[in-house]
Amino acid sequence: MEDGNREDMLSNLPDHILLTILDRLNVCDAARTCVLSRRWQQLPAMLSQIKIDVLDFLPEGTTACYQREIVRINGAAVEATKSIMSRRDPSRNTIHLLSMKFFLRDNDTISIGHSVGQIMATHKVEIAQFAILTEAHYSCRGDDDLVYYGRNFMLFFEACPGAFGGLTRLKLQDLRFGKSDICNVLLTCKQLKHLRMFNCDSGVWTTLQVEHLELSELEIVNCSFRKVVLISLPKLTQMAFHGWIAFQDPLSVGDVPLLETVDLTNVCLSSHKMVKLSKFLGGTSVRNLRLGFESEKIWVQPEHLTRQLASVFYQLTFVHMAEIPEGYDLSWSLFILEAAPNLKELYLTVWDHLCTMEMDREKRRALSYSIRKGVRWESSASRFQHRSLETLVIFGFESEEYMLTHVRCVMEAAVNLKNVFLYNRLACKMCRDNPLPSSFPFAETKKLLVEKIITSGIDSAASIHFLAGKAIWASHVAKKNFP
Secondary structure, X not given: OOOOOOOOOHHHOOHHHHHHHHOOOOHHHHHHXXXXXXXXXXXXXXXXXXXXXXXXXXXXXXXXXXXXHHHHHHHHHHHHHHHHXXXXXXXXXXXXXXXXXXXXXXXXXXXXXXXXXXXXXXXXXXXXXXXXXXXXXXXXXXXXXXXXXXXXXXXXXXXXHHHHHOOOEXXXXXXXXXXXXXXXXXXXXXXXXXXXXXXXXXXXXXXXXEEOOOOOEEEEEOOOEEEEEEEEOOOOOEEEEXXXXXXXXXXXXXXXXXXXXXXXXXXXXXXXXXXXXXXXXXXXXXXXXXXXXXXXXXXXXXXXXXXXXXXXXXXXXXXXXXXXXXXXXXXXXXXXXXXXXXXXXEEEEEOOOXXXXXXXXXXXXXXXXXXXXXXXXXXXOOOOOEOOOOEEEEEOOOOXXXXXXXXXXXXXXXXXXXXXXXXXXXXXXXXXXXXXXXXXXXXXXXXXHHHHHHHOOOOOOOEEEEEOOOOOOHHHXXXXXXX
């Protein structure tokens, strides 16, 4: 500011630029701007993006949610919702994003639902999201609590049909529904495009049947359904299915003509049967596939190429096999290469992530974790050629014979391979505090030696890149973490 000029340059910006800035803030920070000037007081009522996250009301530096804090911050979220909705400028009819995250607590949630329902009745809302938390997520609770929260959710749902009728995204956790509750929710939420359920069920060993005209993204994570049946989802493009409890046909796929991205992750115990992907994904045209093993037993049954298998994998262009247990033969993964002639990118993450694994031997035995985690497979073709694969990426590469052999096999089969990216072992913060021994070739002389071993006798034009430390390419991060 110049001497004597009490008007700052920021306040001189036009409304649409200031609103663009405020749209990037959470509701707490946006509300604080009201004290800057009379002009700024009007701006929060003009926002095109309204994002209220109950966790933003926690004191700075606080991560744990206790009973007293939950009551306080949920109340703050209710008051913020009422304030913003009541002051909404009626001349600005379109809200591009309305995102609400709050705890499921009796009258609090109904107050939020009524406020959202009223704003939906008077405004066009392009994206409307509810992310509903429960206290059970922050403390060890039993099945009775899931039933309690399931009933509370349905009371909330039945009291606020206007809000749920306009939702496009819904995230639920820690709920036990009645037999027809999920069906009723889907019938009411006609605009729903994204549904995520975490630790939800309808009672032990029940079947979840999903049918919806608009749903395009579906996430089912650690839910205790005996089976998930996708009856008819004509617009479904992405699906994540993590942690199924039955290995006898846990997923049935019906009319899903647009499904192209699938993420399947599970911990396989010694008693579990292996899954045949040709049956799991029958009737789909999946292009992007992620298979997660949580550092435990391989649950995929390698299959030899058949006409049926070829039709399932024909459209595949990208595959990521994630958290493959360390130290086991990787040749089984080549069945994907044989079965998917149009595959362009193959990613493997080989990682015993000790921070998340059950390491106690007695508990592993009691819970039936497998001692042997690998799987044997022999190719039906002694030498096959793959003409589409261009990129091989391995996270957790070690200079061990089983990995060197695997890279050689891929380079030998993929005649048009362009690049091989070999990263050292991944590490979270806890892993970095307790690093494990590594045989990754960090020194240039060792890199040259490993490259010579891999390429000896192979006619391949592919370039091998050894990448250590935190320097993961942005494009690789995006692919590794999809969808």
